[in-house]
Amino acid sequence: MTDRDDDRDSAITVRQKTSDRVLVAAGFPLLGAVAGLLLKLLAEWAASWPWIPWEGPVELVADAPEPTATVVSLVLGTLAGVVLVLMAEHGYVTVTIENDRITTARGDATRSVPRTAVSGVFADKKRLVVLGTRGEELIAEYKNEGADLPSVARLAEGFRAHGYPWLPDGDPYRDTYRRWVEDMPGLPFSGNALLKARAEALKKEDEKNVAELRRELAKLGVVVHDTDDRQWWRATARFQPSESSESPE
Structure with a gap:
């Protein structure tokens, strides 16, 4: 609630x-x-x-x-x-939904994006994501990075009340993710190094570095999330890998 x-x-x-x-x-x-x-x-x-x-x-x-x-x-x-x-x-995440803007606040960090940049919003118990028009994550609050999210039902109600494109089925890109293994092809330059460093941060449960490295990957056009301590990635419209792989569960 x-x-x-x-x-x-x-x-x-x-x-x-x-x-x-x-x-x-x-x-x-x-x-x-x-x-x-x-x-x-x-x-x-x-x-x-x-x-x-x-x-x-x-x-x-x-x-x-x-x-x-x-x-x-x-x-x-x-x-x-x-x-x-x-x-x-x-760790508590507060989400402010306005007609022209979405803002999230957690601790001392605040993130805000204009409505015109938003292509969709989805959430589950582990993450809240505001997607951009190229498939990038404009705002992303992940539980394994210390975020404590509000009720998904109330988030859905709030976004729908202001007419935002709420995605009840979750991530529309779920089938495009690839499981990361070291030195795999298809990633932008330095992507493998960042994912390797992030894998170490995940093992150490270093939430700060996990979050920072995800943001660095986002700058390269790479979206990453985790299931069972495994990293899964996909490219945004800036980068389109040619090879396919299994998708996360």
Whole structure:
């Protein structure tokens, strides 16, 4: 569920439901405090074992005076929960739909495109994509790059309310993707090097580099997305590979 302005003639803003955000903001610090207390109790229990790894830190926690040990455990656990809340807030994607423009915001990043450049919009649980007239991704928010997307149903409702070409069947180019393998032909110059670097970033779960390398590939006219840690790519109208391959599931 999401919150949105229902005035057809004004901007429609689609975001995560406020109650869900409040639940995360309250729940993570509470869970962190409970986890901190449980770790303290575990340390006290482990201190009685004949041998344990990290013996020094465990005994330091177990021998700490009360109530200081309990208070510190609760505070540290709560702070860890707050950090998780801030990370979650940074990943929330807000979509503003206007008659002449689409804008997405996530953390400190904002992306905006004019309506005249848009050929279609689609979304699923893993990505939100605004397509351009050459098949390029004008705006793309991917879950594996840290994006936390609003409800697909509410996104569809918002885009349709303003008359944007919503694509209910998803990516119209799904059958043109090719699975990437190292040094494969058909890619623009330096494309293989960027995809190889991106494969390493995916293994390390380095969301920032994964996103940056996708944007660099987009500059070459290459669209890429992932299934099961495998990269699939296609060319936009700027580049048309001559060879075909299997498409992603």
